[in-house]
Amino acid sequence: MNHTASSAELHSSPSDALAPTPAFSPLYQQIKGLILQGLQSGEWKPGEVIPSEIELAARFRVSQGTVRKAIDELAGDHLLVRRQGKGTFVATHAEHHVQYRFLKLQPDNGDLNSEGPAQREIIDCKRLRATAEVARALALRAGDAVLQVRRVLSFSGIPTILEDLWLPGSPFKGLTADLLADYHGPMYALFETDFGVRMVRADEKIRAVLPDETQCRLLQVTSGTPLMSVERVAFTYNDTPMELRRGLYRTDTHHYRNKLS
Amino acid sequence: MNHTASSAELHSSPSDALAPTPAFSPLYQQIKGLILQGLQSGEWKPGEVIPSEIELAARFRVSQGTVRKAIDELAGDHLLVRRQGKGTFVATHAEHHVQYRFLKLQPDNGDLNSEGPAQREIIDCKRLRATAEVARALALRAGDAVLQVRRVLSFSGIPTILEDLWLPGSPFKGLTADLLADYHGPMYALFETDFGVRMVRADEKIRAVLPDETQCRLLQVTSGTPLMSVERVAFTYNDTPMELRRGLYRTDTHHYRNKLS
């Protein structure tokens, strides 16, 4: 194919000469954007196969190598998963292997499987109006409808994590305490299947804090027990914030693990 | 070139048929290993350029594309840095841009530059014998010589981080409190220039704790103040542990930031 011609189609119009950058972007970046569109639009849903590299190359009128590089980057971002001989799949939080990808707390004896799955208890799930703080985190306006969920996770019967979640009201219309309680599996998997919201990345701010009275009761600790406060904002495609989560972690039997590189 | 012939040279001997895996590894992985050797052996030092892709391709008798893929992975691991038009460089902790790559604590008002560099105070630097715990972390034997360093980092005059470091004795022979105090820049940069030790990755275990009396004094906090305990093991090439570091972070004006993806 003629590369120059095709990239002219894909490039932003050269007429906006006012742009500070010439806005050149390589073909594979543009292909990446097109595949991303397919993911956002729901053309390919979590867990499904996307078309083969050859098909995509034909559709976008580029070489297979260019599609390959685009998919490589998307796989690197954990948006796609490649499986040799089978195809390329849309990543999902519902797989047993990568379950709890965003939960970094683990038992002190590195044995992740020994303690089994967490026991979950939904304390509360109510509809309310966003405070200024919640609105800012979720890119809403103060007063917009939000859902608040409070739950406790226990390991081996010991309450270990107390979480408060805030979710934007409209995408999560229909979410109830019962729905959460009945679902077995990661909450982010439920969000995918029932609300079409896939969490792609997250930002955490961590501090050491002391619990208030309510928190003491729910986590069964005394008021002087130091806890980790983990404030997380999770994003879908397009860097849209879709969840604010405040976690309180007991770190007497568990620790937060971070790999730096 | 004849690919099969060349990879036969690079592959591990096919005679060890007892290996559970056929031990097949792609050419670019083997090239990656060869470049890694050059880095470990000190053939190319931090901050220096490595030979161009074309030169390496000629040296290893493979195509430029194969060298490219090897370098791509090493750059992804932050072992190399590519600079278009200039060449490929060995990564270093001495660059202003990526300084403190492993320090995730930052001021609550996201302004990383406003507070300027940390004030450092070396409290102690002494030679002693490894406890069982330190020995395990550093892959030494209990009783082996180690160096222990204690220091405090302050931001805007507020003592914020108290760190204890343990380093294996032999690679760091000659490290003194004066050397540390006189050096301006990241400690890991000093390790590179003066001891030929480059830290490549690290593992952190984080907890919330309360300080003991000594820690209270050094950080100027009361005994009930919750602090973050950050236990880090840092590794050089070949996954060799070279540092155990226990940090105590005040999180009243700062927080630990973690990006999940």
Added chain:
DNA sequence: CAGTGGTCTAGACCACACT
């Protein structure tokens, strides 16, 4: 200008999964 990394292509062949 020459040299470097960055992109794109086309084609061959290998490894793996399913049927």
Added chain:
DNA sequence: GTGTGGTCTAGACCACTGC
């Protein structure tokens, strides 16, 4: 066997750096 992703090659051209 057929189709998928994975590897390797060779060659062309682009973008950036510094002489």
